[in-house]
Amino acid sequence: MTSTAATSNLTGTTYVPSSSADSKSISASGTAEAQDRFLKLLVAQLANQDPMNPMDNAQMTSQIAQINTVTGIQQLNDTMKNMNTQMSAMQVLQAGNLVGHGVLTEGNQLAFDTTAKTAVGAIELPAKASNVKIQVTTAGGQVIDTVSLGELEAGQHGFTLDSSKYPADTPLQFKVIATNGSEKVDAVALMRDKVVAVGSDASGGLTLTLLTAGKTPYANVHAVL
Template identity: 50%
Template sequence: MFSNPLDLSGLGNTVGSSTAKSATSATNAEATQDRFLKLLVAQLNNQDPMNPMDNAQMTTQMTQINTVAGIESLNTTLKGMAAQYSAMQTMQGVSLIGREALVAGTQFGFDGTVGKAAFRLPAAASNVQVDVIGKDGSVIDTLDFGGLTAGQHSFNWDGSDHSPTDVAGYRVRASNGGTPVNATTFTRLTVTAVGNKDGQLQLELQDGSTLSQDKITTFI
């Protein structure tokens, strides 16, 4: 048995580090191996001849140091892959600039005084109307679409007679032969820029808000 077993508790401190750079991680792994070998040689030179080191335990500790080095190398590889994926994701996201994102909600996306929105009907409706609601809860305007098929429908509202700040949103009233048809409503917002945060594609929208891609229902 080791008369003074090597203390490896500090050798793995760099394994879980999330802030180490790739080059630093590689250097840490080499330095860890170097420290281990120096300690091992020192202990061999100073071991008790009457109580020499146990070969099995020495082999175990050498396996441990190789495991630490292997994890360091794996962490470096994974960080490199994550960085490459983020860069590729951002490059692909550039193609979304200028397109319109549909975000679940009942607000308009305004281009000047033109309000943009959309809704989805689960079934055909013979009568579809959209009420524009003011901040005070009153109906500012009503758009009559008549009959519409099932599916997604985009529309614009001319709000030139009203200030966008006075508009709370809209509601859809749809029915088919007197039976209500429940619509799903969306805000339409143009994508103006893209970025990446914590591995997720971030979209900057025309109203100044920023949403991750998973918050977007679809693009048109």
């Protein structure tokens, strides 16, 4: 599918999240402090135990195993955090190739080609629809045109509309009405957009900054054009 949406002179950028040395230092310090407290308590317990009823080897081994388990879990958590940070950075670097490309993402904004005087968009159907209509609306919801796409199979379908009859310099949206007989088909409206930057959110998930829609999760992208 070829996008006819207007292009932009914005230069794409790639943001790579950095790992935090401070958080590693704090984590390591906390683990060391916990070990130190445990050893002091153990020594105090041994020094003040009843000579007639001393701690047996099994009890001592159990307590040492507990602190080792806690330490091991902390180290495992630190390792997993480091791996997630590195994987997020690799994802962002790989996704940098998307900068400048067109995509289909969830949204209902029409993309205009002023030269060809056309407006384009796309839809995704989860199942076959015997009757599909596109309603062109203003931002306020006023319907200014209705176009029938007829019968469509399940999957993605692009459409091109004659925009010469639409108000000039007015952002327009579209709504999909799809049915199969008397049953409603839940169609997803898809808009054409352009990737201008890639990055990650607070949880490390990959995000794309799009020319029209702004920042959006990568999961919302249905196709790369």
